[in-house]
Amino acid sequence: MSQASVQVGSSPQVQYLLRIGDSCLILAQRLGEWCGHAPILEEDLALANMALDLLGQARALLTHAARLDGQGHDEDQLAFLREERQYLNPVLMELPRGDFAFTQVRNFAVATWLLLLWRRLQSSTDPDVAAIAAKAVKESAYHQQHAADWLVRLGDGTAESTARMVEALAQLWPLFNELFDADAVDAAAVVQGLGPSWAELEPEWTAHLNEVLADAGLAHPKASAYVSAGRRGVHSEHMGHLLAEMQYLQRAYPGGKW
Amino acid sequence: MSSVSNTGTDKEWPLWEVFVRSKAGLDHKHCGSLHAADAKMAIQMAREVYTRRQEGTSIWVVLSNQIVASDPGEKGMYFDPMEDKVYRHPTFYELPDAINHM
Numbered sequence: 062m063s064q065a066s067v068q069v070g071s072s073p074q075v076q077y078l079l080r081i082g083d084s085c086l087i088l089a090q091r092l093g094e095w096c097g098h099a100p101i102l103e104e105d106l107a108l109a110n111m112a113l114d115l116l117g118q119a120r121a122l123l124t125h126a127a128r129l130d131g132q133g134h135d136e137d138q139l140a141f142l143r144e145e146r147q148y149l150n151p152v153l154m155e156l157p158r159g160d161f162a163f164t165q166v167r168n169f170a171v172a173t174w175l176l177l178l179w180r181r182l183q184s185s186t187d188p189d190v191a192a193i194a195a196k197a198v199k200e201s202a203y204h205q206q207h208a209a210d211w212l213v214r215l216g217d218g219t220a221e222s223t224a225r226m227v228e229a230l231a232q233l234w235p236l237f238n239e240l241f242d243a244d245a246v247d248a249a250a251v252v253q254g255l256g257p258s259w260a261e262l263e264p265e266w267t268a269h270l271n272e273v274l275a276d277a278g279l280a281h282p283k284a285s286a287y288v289s290a291g292r293r294g295v296h297s298e299h300m301g302h303l304l305a306e307m308q309y310l311q312r313a314y315p316g317g318k319w
Numbered sequence: 320m321s322s323v324s325n326t327g328t329d330k331e332w333p334l335w336e337v338f339v340r341s342k343a344g345l346d347h348k349h350c351g352s353l354h355a356a357d358a359k360m361a362i363q364m365a366r367e368v369y370t371r372r373q374e375g376t377s378i379w380v381v382l383s384n385q386i387v388a389s390d391p392g393e394k395g396m397y398f399d400p401m402e403d404k405v406y407r408h409p410t411f412y413e414l415p416d417a418i419n420h421m
């Protein structure tokens with residue numbers, strides 16, 4: 062027996078918020094996989110803390126998006142009963158956690174992107190979104206700094222750590238494009254004053270990344286023309302497995318209270 | 320933040336003692352220790368482990384090997400003479416209410 066899936070409406074407003082909320086949720090799930098596996102005890106706690114921050118941000122956004130969607134869903138139904146094609150996070154967030162270098166490069170990329178996004182969302186015309194952003198902006202600032210320190214440590218560390226950083230950057234680089242690929246959903250958000258077009262964030266994001274890469278003594282990988290489409294529900298092969306694990310209990314025991 | 324010299328071996332991160340002043344507190348209290356590669360990392364890790372990120376918290380970290388402790392074997396000589404000499408303690412004054420935290 063399994064629980065039927067839910068669908069969300071196609072309003073640009075809901076889609077815009079779900080893209081951000083899903084990003085937080087899926088990265089939180091990936092960071093949760095580090096629990097008990099980080100290189101040192103203190104970093105284990107740090108990764109768990111960041112996963113919890115992201116999960117909190119996801120809960121706030123999903124709850125709000127569900128309310129705007131007006132179909133009577135709640136955060137749990139959106140998290141546990143949507144199918145892959147209904148998830149709108151960029152592919153970057155769903156990739157397996159990889160090694161520690163991979164995790165820190167992705168954390169830096171996402172934290173910087175979220176920081177720039179939250180800063181602008183603080184002046185959203187939607188007061189709920191502005192309030193969520195005001196709370197989240199401090200968290201993302203910390204996440205960014207924490208990851209930046211690791212990027213410099215690893216990039217400027219041993220031959221092994223440098224090689225792993227180079228490898229992580231090469232793997233992740235093509236996935237960054239999706240973070241700044243503007244489309245109709247962004248355009249609608251700008252018109253409504255809901256939030257910025259993601260494309261607007263790119264120059265500042267790139268400047269942050271360049272600064273840290275320079276400190277770490279790392280070169281840019283070659284630019285890639287590839288643009289993933291997770292924001293439109295087209296995911297990598299990893300997404301289905303992630304959701305199968307995440308949603309198992311709710312699907313197996315529909316409507317269970319917890 | 321400049322990194323403090325690592326006095327351990329290359330493989331072992333040195334031990335740091337952590338002192339935290341809570342938002343309403345008056346002084347930094349020792350709350351534990353942790354291993355970290357340098358002072359900057361020690362501050363970040365102390366924040367993760369000991370503060371739950373309360374705002375208004377101040378953290379000090381110091382290399383454990385920089386701390387000099389009194390010798391427990393000399394406890395008697397150091398501290399006992401004060402115990403039965405109440406006249407040595409300034410406890411006979413009535414403090415005005417305006418003076419807090421003494």
